[in-house]
Amino acid sequence: MRWEGNRESDNVEDRRDGGGRGGFVGGRSIGIGTVVLALIGWGVFGINPLTTIGLLSGGGAPQVQQAPGQRPPGSDRQAVFVSTVLASTEDVWAQIFRQGGAQYRDPKLVLYRGATPTACGTGQSAMGPFYCPGDQKVYLDMDFFDTMSHQLGAPGEFARAYVIAHEVGHHVQTLLGATAKVDGMRGRVSQREQNALSVRLELQADCYAGVWTHHSQQAKNWLDQGDIESAVNAAEQIGDDTLQRRQTGSVRPDAFTHGSSAQRIRWFTQGMKSGSVQACDTFRAQAL
Incomplete structure (x- = not known):
């Protein structure tokens, strides 16, 4: 990927200097192994990663000390990469919003280590990258990129760009109202039905990441063979x-919250090939 x-x-806020490694006060730091366990717990059992990390780090949620956010240093190549992808x-x-007669509001992207306060509660690295609709910010502990490469078997710069674009896709959903509609169903439908709605929301974010891929490649021609x-x-x-x-050697579709591998590939590819927001309507799709 030729991004330099x-x-x-x-719109990148760097909170990584807010304390010692892990960013905790009175708590333990979080390792890559804990991140993987939390992600597996989410995918297998539908367990909130906050619950998993609370158990693995010794009980209650850690107290977090936040330093004032700042712009990441230009010498930090990984941070420059993130800033470049976000700019794209x-x-x-x-452009897409402008063509639709609307104005796009840029999200902020927060770099942090270990844990950080958010409008959605304490964000923790074990959750992986996430988007908070309450403050319209993407949160990223860049140690997750190491987890992708070494634990999850997903190396490559464009794989990392896809993750960022997926989280920005959740921001697009917030601006378009999809997130609020799904959240509004909580407590009104069964957990299984809520999981099914969550899958459609996540697959749409994958599709939006594909839409970004389509248009960014048209504009920059910056992808090399193997990036897709x-x-x-x-x-x-x-x-x-x-x-x-x-984790278990078996599959429980009723516990899915993000979609199967085939579904995630299908919707990312659909967005990438079409470049169309309209092609990403997972909520009306008969088959995912």
Whole structure:
């Protein structure tokens, strides 16, 4: 992926200097193994990663001390990469919204280590990258990139770009109202039905990541041979069925919250080939 030299976003907030490794006060730091366990617990049993990390780190939620956010240093190549990918999502979605007669609001992307306060509660690295609709920010502990490469079998820069674009896809869903509609069903439907809605929301975010891929490649021609394959492989490795099979040797579709590997690949590919938001309507799709 030829990303060097492209525009960097001004919407990256660096909180990584907010304390010792892990960012905890009075708690234990979080290792890559804990991240993997939390992700598997989410995919296999539908357990909130916050619950898993609370148990593995010694009980209650850790107290977090947040340093003032700042712009990441230009010497940090990984942070420059994240800023460059985020800038590309800003350009693509601003154009798409403008063509639809609307104005896109850029999300913030927060870099942190271990744990950080968010409008959705304490964000923790064991959750993996996530988006908080309450403050319209994407949260990323970049140690997750090591987890992708070494634990989940999903290496490659464009695999990492796909993860960022997926989280930005959740921001697009917030702006378009899909997130609020799904959240509004909580407590009104069964857990199984709620899981099914969550799957459709996640697959739509995968499709939006594909839409970004389509338009960013048209604009920049920055993908090399193998880049798309690395993103498709990442979608496969974090599919619910793959995580479940890795942990238990069996698959429970009723516990899916993000979609199977095949579904994630299908919707990412659909967005990438079409470049169309309309092609990403997972909520009306008869088959996922």
